[in-house]
Amino acid sequence: MFQRRAVRHRLLRLYDAALSALGPQHWWPAETQFEVAVGAILTQNTAWINVERAIANLKGARLLSPAALARVPFGELARALRPSGYFRVKARRLKAFIQHLWSHHGGSLRRMLAQPLPTVRAELLGISGVGPETADSILLYAGNHPIFVVDAYTRRILSRHRLVSPKASYEKLQRLLMANLPSDPALFNEYHGLLVHVGKEFCRSRPRCETCPLKFDLQGRPPKL
DNA sequence: GGCCAGGACACCA
DNA sequence: TGGTGTCATGGC
Numbered sequence: 001m002f003q004r005r006a007v008r009h010r011l012l013r014l015y016d017a018a019l020s021a022l023g024p025q026h027w028w029p030a031e032t033q034f035e036v037a038v039g040a041i042l043t044q045n046t047a048w049i050n051v052e053r054a055i056a057n058l059k060g061a062r063l064l065s066p067a068a069l070a071r072v073p074f075g076e077l078a079r080a081l082r083p084s085g086y087f088r089v090k091a092r093r094l095k096a097f098i099q100h101l102w103s104h105h106g107g108s109l110r111r112m113l114a115q116p117l118p119t120v121r122a123e124l125l126g127i128s129g130v131g132p133e134t135a136d137s138i139l140l141y142a143g144n145h146p147i148f149v150v151d152a153y154t155r156r157i158l159s160r161h162r163l164v165s166p167k168a169s170y171e172k173l174q175r176l177l178m179a180n181l182p183s184d185p186a187l188f189n190e191y192h193g194l195l196v197h198v199g200k201e202f203c204r205s206r207p208r209c210e211t212c213p214l215k216f217d218l219q220g221r222p223p224k225l
Numbered sequence: 226g227g228c229c230a231g232g233a234c235a236c237c238a
Numbered sequence: 239t240g241g242t243g244t245c246a247t248g249g250c
Binding site (some may be wrong): 045046087089 | 240244245246247248249250
Binding site for chain 1 (some may be wrong): 232
């Protein structure tokens with residue numbers, strides 16, 4: 001269909017423009033796949049800089065492993081997570097995740113992620129505190145599964161460029177992206193990293209927006225703010 | 226001092 | 239399904 005080809009074309013132009021202006025993003029910023037999963041939970045509605053502090057606390061206390069997180073008392077864990085905000089909520093969610101990992105996969109995230117994509121995704125979504133974005137971040141960035149991570153920046157940028165409504169659901173945005181892009185984990189990885197970079201750097205205000213490399217890339221008109 | 230940041234969930238209509 | 243309040247720290 002013409003419309004689908006147009007959407008595909010615009011999505012690819014958006015990607016090309018961002019990549020050529022900003023370069024590869026080398027996501028996810030973590031040393032291990034387990035650290036990716038922990039970071040995905042800690043970054044919920046939180047600036048990444050604050051997540052880094054919490055992860056540094058975990059590393060400093062030698063808590064960044066499935067075994068250590070299973071053992072550590074709740075209060076001690078919450079204290080370590082304090083800089084990332086919502087620390088009691090996140091301590092509870094991390095504990096729920098770890099509990100699931102041990103009861104179903106012997107504490108092995110690798111084993112859990114080795115299952116087929118629909119199986120792992122449903123399993124992750126069944127854990128309290130793991131919603132669609134957190135699940136998909138773990139699937140893509142820790143498991144290398146071909147799934148697109150939708151976040152606030154994705155919604156903001158694609159709606160400002162008139163590809164979706166600002167109120168589009170997570171599933172609708174994800175379907176749009178995945179139906180119009182090759183099913184390639186490396187592409188999904190880079191694309192989402194670029195959207196976050198663009199969002200952080202250029203979407204905060206009109207003056208910054210004016211300097212965005214994507215400014216007039218789509219449809220030849222400026223984005224809606 | 227207010228606003229926002231790489232959400233998820235309970236509760237309600 | 240869709241809207242709203244809650245959870246909390248830290249930077250600007």
